[in-house]
Amino acid sequence: MxxxxxxxxxxxxxxxxxxxxxxxxxxxxxxxxxxxxxxxxxxxxxxxxxxxxxxxxxxxxxxxxxxxxxxxxxxxxxxxxxxxxxxxxxxxxxxxxxxxxxxxxxxxxxxxxxxxxKLSSNLVLRRSPRFLDLRARIQAGDLGDLYLLEADYNYGRLHKLTEGWRGRVPNYSVMLGGGVHMIDLLLWLTGDRVEEVAAFGTGLATRDSAFQGDDTRIAILRFASGALGKIGANYPCVYPHHHKVAVYGTHATFENNVDGALLFKSRDPSVPPARIQTAYPGVAKHALIAGFIDSVLGQGAPDVEPEEIFACMDTCLRIDEAVAQSAD
Ligand SMILES: NC(=O)c1ccc[n+]([C@@H]2O[C@H](COP(=O)([O-])OP(=O)(O)OC[C@H]3O[C@@H](n4cnc5c(N)ncnc54)[C@H](O)[C@@H]3O)[C@@H](O)[C@H]2O)c1
Missing domain, CATH: 3.40.50.720 (NAD(P)-binding Rossmann-like Domain)
Known part of the structure; x- marks a missing residue:
């Protein structure tokens, strides 16, 4: 070869x-x-x-x-x-x-x-054991029908916005720069399509800094299946860098928070949730590259296909367009 x-x-x-x-x-x-x-x-x-x-x-x-x-x-x-x-x-x-x-x-x-x-993009959360496990549970039907999905990109590295290149390049977008991971995650977890978005942004937390755009954006999504989604790109948060995820299904609720991952299978407060022991994020920044090389060699598909990147980017851009409209 x-x-x-x-x-x-x-x-x-x-x-x-x-x-x-x-x-x-x-x-x-x-x-x-x-x-x-x-x-x-x-x-x-x-x-x-x-x-x-x-x-x-x-x-x-x-x-x-x-x-x-x-x-x-x-x-x-x-x-x-x-x-x-x-x-x-x-x-x-x-x-x-x-x-x-x-x-x-x-x-x-x-x-x-x-x-x-071949064209692919480094949406590395797809290789995180925590989210691979969640996707397998969704596909097996363990969570039932999904009706609400929430995913927050809690950046926890504010200095990169106020002191680094992100604050200097024209029109830096926290949704494109960080929220993109969460949008791809929800699309990949569900196999669903975003039909409608509503979104808002604020730059309140960094108004006295060199960064003059929105440091925080949130969006509500309506998926083709009828499920709803909520995406947050929250850069100023006093919080460690974290991908906060909650997936609500008719049979169970999954939550990834800073203390770990929980799976709730009962509404009874006396029934504790199962603690999920998968690694998080547990993925190297180069984890998708071997699969990409294999795809160039004609041996399998890359983790992220072009149409998937285009759909994710279309949603990010629609969110930013909705924010711009809401600010008019
Ligand atoms: N997938 C992930 O999890 C992940 C993690 C970190 C960064 N990123 C992305 O990687 C990119 C780089 O971010 P970073 O954190 O490595 O920044 P960085 O500042 O650490 O490094 C970027 C480097 O690119 C160089 N550079 C900038 N513009 C260039 C150009 N036009 N041609 C050649 N070199 C150029 C800079 O001089 C700098 O050395 C960004 O798009 C960022 O969003 C992705």
Whole structure:
């Protein structure tokens, strides 16, 4: 089997991608790119087998490279995905896929033009043992018919918004930047489709900081099945980084909170819930990369298919559009 060659753009979480590609027996990272020369040199010193460049176009133009991993700031993803697809590369991109509807349309067009190229996104919660277990229980019917699903992205790392690039890039969205994980989680857990959204946002908690957008957004969703959903992207919370999830079904209720996971099977207060002992989050940032490489090699499907990313992104963008409308 031939060896695939990968190029990585953006070397924060991107270093985890290097580790993921290099761990696969039929792939290795050959090039790394960062616009910050000091960062490039620092990460390059730990991975001396990789060519180094500060120009992403060098990666797209390199005929040696089969796969491009995009781990730059959110607002650079859209243009880099289209450039990589048009250069004939398979693309694995960090979340969010992009930040505007025009970019989403351009990515769909470029992907449709190159249907043989794989495109996936790093929605890692799908590999968390806690949520894999929950999905298996839902699919087995243990929770009955689902009628309400709540998922909060409690960031717990406010400094990254008020001091880092997230506060500096134009129109940073907490729903695209964090809520995206929870929207994908609910779509993947249920196999459902979002039909309608209502949403609000506030920047109250960070109004005196350098960050001037909404630090918190919440949305109510109506799924095609008739179930309701609630999504929160809560960046200022005084809370450890956590994915708070509650799934209410007609037979049982599942809850993931900071103390662990509980499964309630009775309304009787004297019947304690079952404590679920799965690892949480229990997933490395490069956990989806082996499956992506296998899919490029024609051996199975990636964890996240393009149509799933497009549906998730459409919901994120609809939420942000609803917030903009509510603010008018
Ligand atoms: N899947 C996850 O759980 C997860 C976790 C962390 C970050 N992310 C995503 O990864 C991306 C990077 O976040 P991070 O936390 O690694 O940030 P970071 O600041 O640690 O690293 C980003 C790096 O990308 C470089 N960069 C920025 N724009 C670039 C461009 N146009 N071309 C080349 N290099 C560029 C920066 O110089 C920086 O070194 C973001 O989109 C973020 O949302 C995803």
């Amino acid at each position: 031939r060896e695939l060659k990968a190029g990585i753009i953006g070397l924060g979480v991107g270093e985890q991608h290097i580790i993921g590609y290099d761990a696969h027996p039929h792939c290795r990272t050959v090039a790394i790119c960062d616009i910050d020369a000091a960062k490039l040199a620092e990460v390059g010193a730990r991975h001396p087998h990789c060519r180094q460049t500060t120009d992403p176009s060098d990666v797209f133009a390199d005929p040696d490279i089969d796969i491009v991993s995009i781990c730059s700031y959110d607002d650079a993803h859209g243009g880099q995905i289209v450039a990589a697809l048009n250069a004939g590369k398979h693309v694995f991109v960090e979340k969010p896929l992009c930040v505007t509807r025009a970019e989403l349309d351009a990515i769909r067009t470029a992907h449709a033009r190159h249907p043989n190229l």
